[in-house]
Amino acid sequence: MAKTKDDQDTVWQDFKDAVNMSPSELETWLKKDESKESGQHKDGGESVGHESGRRIVSLLRTKRADLSDDDYAHMRKVTGYVHRHLAQKPSGDVKETTWRYSLMNWGHDPLKK
Numbered sequence: 001m002a003k004t005k006d007d008q009d010t011v012w013q014d015f016k017d018a019v020n021m022s023p024s025e026l027e028t029w030l031k032k033d034e035s036k037e038s039g040q041h042k043d044g045g046e047s048v049g050h051e052s053g054r055r056i057v058s059l060l061r062t063k064r065a066d067l068s069d070d071d072y073a074h075m076r077k078v079t080g081y082v083h084r085h086l087a088q089k090p091s092g093d094v095k096e097t098t099w100r101y102s103l104m105n106w107g108h109d110p111l112k113k
Contacts, residue, residue, distance in 0.1 A: 008072060012064060015075040018082040019107035023060040026053055029104050038101035049105030052078065056107040082108045 021029065029035050030053050039047030056078060059071055067075075085103050094100045095111060103110055 008064075008067075011072050011075050011079070014079045015059075018079045019056060019060070020112050021104065021107050021109055023057045025109075026057050026060075026104075026107055030054060030057075034101050035105055038098045039105055047105065049081075049102050052081075053105045053107060060107075078106055081106050086110065 030050060035053070036047070036050060039049035041047045052074070055074055059067070059075060062071065082103065085099070085106070086108075088099070089110070090097060090099055100110055
């Protein structure tokens with residue numbers, strides 16, 4: 001976990017680099033059917049990525065001084081997911097793919113500049 005200030009700074013910066021959607025962009029995305037349908041669903045319920053997206057919105061709106069060790073652990077998880085998933089980019093146009101939709105649930109739109 002991010003125990004020292006240096007560790008927290010690294011996790012925070014990595015998270016900010018990985019998550020390129022604003023809280024409002026992510027909230028709007030999470031309301032769409034494509035968002036709700038993509039990813040691994042737990043027992044037919046909400047997908048892991050969709051649940052993470054809701055938490056990311058909360059993290060983005062939380063003051064850094066108020067973040068907990070658990071928050072930093074989730075931020076590290078988000079960064080890892082985004083990096084792993086980006087490495088699996090399919091060929092061709094990815095605009096309307098579950099690959100992109102899954103990434104967007106985790107706060108990263110690969111088509112956003």
